[in-house]
Amino acid sequence: MPKNPALARLPGFRDFPPEDLAVRSHIFRAWREACRRYGFQEYDGPPLEPLDLYTEKSGEEIVGQLYAFRDRGGRHVALRPEMTPSLARILAERAQALPKPIRWFSIPQLFRYERQQRGRLREHFQWNADIVGEAGVGADAEVVALAVDALRILGLGPQDFRVRVSHRQLVSALLLGSGVAPDKLPVAFGVVDKLERESRQRSLDRLRQECGLGVSEAEAVLQLFESSDLERAAEVHGEDPEVAGALADLRSLRQVLDEMGMGPFVEFDLRIVRGLAYYTGMVFELFDRKGELRAVCGGGRYDRLLELVGGEPLPAVGFGMGDVVLGELLAERNLIPSYRRAVDLFVAAVSEAQRELLHRIVAAQRAAGKSVVYPLRHQPLRRQLATAAAEGAERAVLLGPGEVERGVAKVRDMATGREVEVPLQALLAGKGGDGDGNA
């Protein structure tokens, strides 16, 4: 706690001391490794953007939570709350010249002025991965598989999380086919989104009162969305070409994921809606199995967005995965590696007389690529070794008057305590730091 409260960390923002940064890096490494395996390239953009980039296309939820202000030039600007608009702009400028499909990813820090809660801060890092320029379900499957694989790299399995997949057009066609008027669609989507959190009766009431459905129609809609497979939708609305097309896509998506061995992670659930306005096809969210945490990841197909931002009409599909909820899930499953410091060498001098030699050896070993620390002022050898252990040194070089006189030094293996003598010549040549006495 700082002495001056005015200097305290802002609510919803995080400091990252080394132990915490290590966790973050661990997650980033997995994200980048998954992207490498899938052939995705990393990009980034500015954290501060013109306010209009978001007010135009992002929808009111996001706009209402922007960190927005005027800069010194009088421009209306905002800290980026999501990455997709920036991606759309970047691609609007150069998508034409890029080979398709474009597989790009980024790990931006995003900002939203919201009341903070577990899993929801005012700032987070969000892995964004998108495939642009491919409209087929192959791209949808690839993107879902990428999200799943990143979590597998982190050690999570089918017992830990699942992907729930839905389809905007399918849901839309099913609602229309069930008697919902086109202008009531947004409200109906809202009801579907809340199906899990509101009572069945409340949902029925809302379908009737807010969406203008009759009793039997409302009941039929509920049964449609309560079933976990798509059979009922196919039976009841299979003749509708919109429904048939979307169902074919979803089946095909499922097949690809099954062939990749990801079947155990994937299930269909038409109650997944996603808040963002710009999704046009498949949508998915990734949840922990216990259902205790917020969604770890969400995404889908957004074929119109790039066009809306003034670019080429390019189909796109992608997702965002935040570091906060994922970190909580990993912690809960004990999948965060314990933090430990580590250096290759600690160089200790028994007395001040070996100080000059110590500096020469330290420099030589560092030049040879070793990580090396040493006491910045003289201390008893006992303390130096304690420090070496605390620094996580693999080996300690001990410079004492006796050995130095004979042109050697002891190299101690900190784990076993075994010591070997190594010629000073070797140490000064950047060798011998591995405890190889013959170096």
Place this chain on the structure above:
RNA sequence: GUGGGCGUAGCUCAGGUGGUUAGAGCGCCAGGUUGUGGCCCUGGAGGUCGCCGGUUCGAGUCCGGUCGCUCACCCCA
């Protein structure tokens, strides 16, 4: 944005019904002779008890407000 719970050292926590200079363990720093870490011994730093105000002779203990954290709702990443 709405409502509930919580707020004592870096961390985990003690501090019956208000009573002197607020404690412990761990961690941190230093010492235990210029030759050997994990153990041990000694000493030390570190808290305006989240903050502001009120009640009282006296408040870490009671009351109000505020800020922060947290849970649920809202919403969403």
